[in-house]
Every structure is written in structure tokens, then in C-alpha cells.
Amino acid sequence: MNIALSLAAALAAGLLLSRVVKRVGLPNVTGYLIAGLLIGPSCLNLLPARFDAVMAEIITVALGFIAFSIGVEFKLSNLKAIGTRSVTITLFQALTALALVDIVLIVAGFDLPMALTLGAIATATAPAATLMVVRQYKAKGPVTSTLLPVVAMDDAVGLIAFSVSIALAQSFASSADLSLMSIIGSPLIEIALSLLIGSALGLLVAFTMRFFHSRNNFVMIAMAAVLLGIGISERYGLSSLLLCMSIGAVFINLYEKAEPILEACDRWTPPLFLLFFVFSGAELDLSAIPGVGLLGVLYLLARSIGKYLGTFVGSQIVGADRHVRNYLGLALLPQAGVAIGMSQLASVALPQYAAQIRTVVLCATLVYELVGPVVTKIALTRAGEIPTARTSPAAQS
Numbered sequence: 001m002n003i004a005l006s007l008a009a010a011l012a013a014g015l016l017l018s019r020v021v022k023r024v025g026l027p028n029v030t031g032y033l034i035a036g037l038l039i040g041p042s043c044l045n046l047l048p049a050r051f052d053a054v055m056a057e058i059i060t061v062a063l064g065f066i067a068f069s070i071g072v073e074f075k076l077s078n079l080k081a082i083g084t085r086s087v088t089i090t091l092f093q094a095l096t097a098l099a100l101v102d103i104v105l106i107v108a109g110f111d112l113p114m115a116l117t118l119g120a121i122a123t124a125t126a127p128a129a130t131l132m133v134v135r136q137y138k139a140k141g142p143v144t145s146t147l148l149p150v151v152a153m154d155d156a157v158g159l160i161a162f163s164v165s166i167a168l169a170q171s172f173a174s175s176a177d178l179s180l181m182s183i184i185g186s187p188l189i190e191i192a193l194s195l196l197i198g199s200a201l202g203l204l205v206a207f208t209m210r211f212f213h214s215r216n217n218f219v220m221i222a223m224a225a226v227l228l229g230i231g232i233s234e235r236y237g238l239s240s241l242l243l244c245m246s247i248g249a250v251f252i253n254l255y256e257k258a259e260p261i262l263e264a265c266d267r268w269t270p271p272l273f274l275l276f277f278v279f280s281g282a283e284l285d286l287s288a289i290p291g292v293g294l295l296g297v298l299y300l301l302a303r304s305i306g307k308y309l310g311t312f313v314g315s316q317i318v319g320a321d322r323h324v325r326n327y328l329g330l331a332l333l334p335q336a337g338v339a340i341g342m343s344q345l346a347s348v349a350l351p352q353y354a355a356q357i358r359t360v361v362l363c364a365t366l367v368y369e370l371v372g373p374v375v376t377k378i379a380l381t382r383a384g385e386i387p388t389a390r391t392s393p394a395a396q397s
Contacts, residue, residue, distance in 0.1 A: 006047050006054075010278045016035070018035075021034070027136060027376075028132065030374060036277065036278040039282060060230060061272070065273075066276075071251075086149040089314035090153040092314030093154075093329065094310070097307045098161055098306070103302075104302040112172050117346045117353070117357060121339050122299070123154065123157060125158075131148070132273060137386045138386075140385055142323060143321075143323050143327055143385055155239075169350060199246045205225045206250065206251050209261075225247055284369075303364070327383045328379075331380065333376070339361055339364070340362070343361035
């Protein structure tokens with residue numbers, strides 16, 4: 001099967017399964033992931049091996065646009081209404097998950113380097129799955145308004161935690177002396193450069209928009225900026241997520257007519273996001289599940305409890321709405337692209353633990369990405385932010 005046929009098969013499978021899952025009240029994201037599993041190597045194997053590079057590029061580009069979409073949620077007027085609450089909740093939920101996974105795995109007798117690495121990976125949340133559920137059901141309310149900034153900032157916290165933890169893990173694995181530069185300096189430089197370059201591109205986009213009047217031209221400028229940001233991040237080893245989020249955040253705050261542009265972008269990005277989830281599902285290997293064992297079960301339980309407990313405590317401290325306290329943590333369970341990327345980096349840094357780390361993260365991704373969007377929908381529904389009429393099969397047909 002050639003590339004064009006593979007793309008057509010992925011789109012068709014995603015659309016078909018999204019209709020199937022709607023009939024039982026599940027989010028589109030779940031259907032896309034199941035479609036990927038079906039056409040991927042684990043089942044029908046309809047995607048040729050030489051298609052891997054194309055899938056990787058589509059996933060990378062999709063993540064860039066997802067990050068840009070989340071970045072535009074950082075409008076100053078919205079952030080002022082939320083205040084420091086989101087920052088506090090983000091730190092508590094991410095670091096509680098990290099600490100709990102570390103403690104549970106160490107107490108259970110697993111090697112310290114592997115425990116530290118999986119603890120850091122546990123901080124990552126899947127912004128794509130959460131964003132798709134929010135968009136599909138047009139959720140609105142205090143939980144949703146807090147959820148999007150928390151998910152966006154979570155990647156920054158996760159990147160710092162992962163960089164520090166992987167440096168510590170390497171040192172413990174090799175018995176080398178710890179370096180302040182390797183633990184703190186390098187991660188901070190990467191984050192700072194990603195934010196700085198992304199902000200500069202966002203400023204450039206806002207300035208360039210003033211010389212064009214066609215909405216189509218506006219969309220092309222935004223696309224060019226995101227693609228440029230992805231290219232720069234890959235070329236210089238920066239965080240494409242942080243860089244593209246910065247583009248969106250700066251742009252939305254500097255250009256007063258941004259809303260029509262974002263609406264136009266929303267019209268063409270759905271196929272890209274569909275392919276992202278289908279290909280993410282295709283990368284999940286069902287044969288890896290039996291090899292997970294106790295390590296995988298403990299990781300799943302500790303991360304889930306950590307995310308919910310950290311969110312609950314953080315929300316309690318800042319005096320957030322009771323729905324935020326009770327339901328936000330449930331919407332933070334999805335985990336996918338960022339976690340898989342971290343596991344790949346960890347496999348290179350710690351080759352002796354590569355097989356175990358990769359297996360645990362892939363299996364956890366399978367569980368979280370199939371169950372997570374459903375739990376997110378349930379949480380937002382119980383919080384009263386998804387009206388019943390929108391969630392019924394009839395309303396979605």
C-alpha cells in the first residue's frame with residue numbers, strides 16, 4: 001500500500017470508528033485510537049513499514065499545532081481571572097504524581113534509575129486528547145477554564161522534572177559524580193530558549209498580520225510560523241511543545257483580531273488531529289501488554305492516584321470551585337505523545353532499562369488513551385460543563 005492509500009485508510013478508519021463509538025456515547029478520540037490499533041501492526045497491519053517516517057512527521061506537526069492551540073488559551077484576560085490558581089494546581093498534580101510513582105516503585109524493589117525515570121514520565125499529560133474532548137462537546141465552565149492552562153503548563157513542569165530525573169538516573173546508573181550543570185543548567189537553558197524563540201515568532205506573526213487582509217493569508221502565516229517553530233526545535237534540540245505554545249500565547253495577546261484566524265484554523269486542523277490519534281493508536285503494540293507485570297500495574301495506579309490527589313490538594317489550598325477540586329484530576333489522566341517521546345529519550349539515555357521503560361509507557365498509553373478521554377468526558381459532564389443534550393448519541397449524529 002502506497003502513502004496516499006495509507007493516509008486514505010487512516011482517515012476512513014478514523015471516521016468510521018468515530019461514528020461507532022458515538023453510538024455508545026464515547027468521545028471521537030477513543031474511536032480514532034481504536035482505528036489505529038485495528039489498522040496498525042498489532043491487528044490488520046495495513047500500514048507499510050516505510051510509512052513510519054511519514055507517520056512520525058505527521059505526529060510531530062500535529063503536536064505542534066495542538067501546542068499552538070493550547071497556547072492561545074493563555075490570553076491575559078483569562079489568566080487574570082484564574083490568577084495563580086492554575087500554577088499552584090499544576091505544580092501539585094505534576095509533582096505529586098512524580099513523587100508517588102518514585103516512592104511506590106522504589107519501595108516495591110525496582111532499580112532507582114528506572115523508578116526516577118518513570119516518575120518523571122508520569123508528570124506528562126496528553127494535551128491533544130483533553131483538547132479534543134473539550135472541543136467536541138464544547139465544554140465550558142470553571143473546570144474547563146482551569147483544565148486547559150493546567151494541561152498547557154504541565155508540559156513545562158514535566159520537561160524540567162524529566163531533565164532533572166534523567167540526569168540523576170544516569171548518574172546513579174553509572175555511579176558518576178552529579179553535575180549541577182547537567183541537573184539544572186541544561187534543562188533550564190532548553191526551556192528558556194524554547195520560550196524565547198517561540199515568543200519571538202509569536203511577535204513576528206502578530207506584526208506580519210497587519211500587512212495582510214485575507215483570512216486565508218492569515219491562516220497561512222500562522223501555519224508557516226508553527227512549522228518554522230517545529231523545524232527550529234528539531235534542528236537545535238528544543239521543546240517543540242513549549243516553543244509552539246509560546247507562539248500561540250504571544251500571538252493571542254498581541255493581535256486583537258485573532259479570533260477569526262483561530263476559527264479558520266479550526267476548520268482545517270481536524271483531519272490532521274484525526275491522523276495524529278490514528279497513528280498514535282497504530283504505534284501501540286498489544287503484544288507488549290503481557291510483559292508489563294507488576295511494574296506497569298504499580299505505575300498506572302500510582303500515577304492515577306498522584307494526579308488526582310495532587311489536584312485535590314492543590315485546589316483545596318487555592319480555594320478553587322468544588323467541581324474543580326472533585327473532577328479536574330480525573331481529566332488529567334490521558335497520556336500519549338509527550339510520554340512516548342520521553343520514553344524514547346530515556347531508552348537512549350538508559351539503554352539497560354530501555355525495554356522495560358518502553359513497554360510500561362506504551363501499555364500505560366494504551367490504557368490512558370482509551371480510558372482517559374472517556375473519564376474526561378464523564379468528569380466534565382458531572383461538573384455540569386457538558387450539557388446532556390450535547391452528549392447524547394442523537395445530538396452527536
